[in-house]
Amino acid sequence: MLQPKQNIFMALIAQFILIVQSKKWTVTAGEAYRPTFVEKIYVNRGLSKGMNSFHCKRLAMDLNFFEPESEKPCYEKDKIKELAEIWKSLHPNCVWGGDFKNINDTDHFEFNPDVINSKFDNSIDISDWNKKVLANENITKLIDAEKKEV
Numbered sequence: 001m002l003q004p005k006q007n008i009f010m011a012l013i014a015q016f017i018l019i020v021q022s023k024k025w026t027v028t029a030g031e032a033y034r035p036t037f038v039e040k041i042y043v044n045r046g047l048s049k050g051m052n053s054f055h056c057k058r059l060a061m062d063l064n065f066f067e068p069e070s071e072k073p074c075y076e077k078d079k080i081k082e083l084a085e086i087w088k089s090l091h092p093n094c095v096w097g098g099d100f101k102n103i104n105d106t107d108h109f110e111f112n113p114d115v116i117n118s119k120f121d122n123s124i125d126i127s128d129w130n131k132k133v134l135a136n137e138n139i140t141k142l143i144d145a146e147k148k149e150v
């Protein structure tokens with residue numbers, strides 16, 4: 001069943017946005033849910049490779065980031081990588097499109113239950129992480145840490 005995973009993904013996205021904003025970056029929404037008929041159009045136009053996009057499962061969201069004081073969205077991999085490292089630290093199943101092998105999808109943030117990201121090893125207890133995410137324990141710790149740094 002996808003719904004419990006989608007719920008965790010939403011909690012993670014909410015936490016991620018708050019952390020990014022606490023670093024004085026601005027965030028705007030890109031594409032989130034993508035219906036199958038839209039995915040078919042993307043595939044026909046060469047914009048998507050197959051029908052396996054996590055956008056179709058409601059487990060991916062594109063986000064536009066603006067550096068502090070900037071009015072232009074930033075898609076530079078080196079700069080977004082800093083934010084992506086935060087995303088990956090929130091949950092072992094958090095995946096960033098900037099790490100994809102065949103495309104550079106820096107605005108793409110995904111929750112993939114079949115992947116353990118590079119910040120974690122395979123011995124991690126996912127169910128324990130899911131409880132922490134839904135209890136919002138990490139966000140308070142991370143935001144408090146950010147406040148101390150400022």
Ligand SMILES: [Zn+2]
Pocket residue numbers: 055060061062097105107108109
């Ligand atoms: Zn995407």
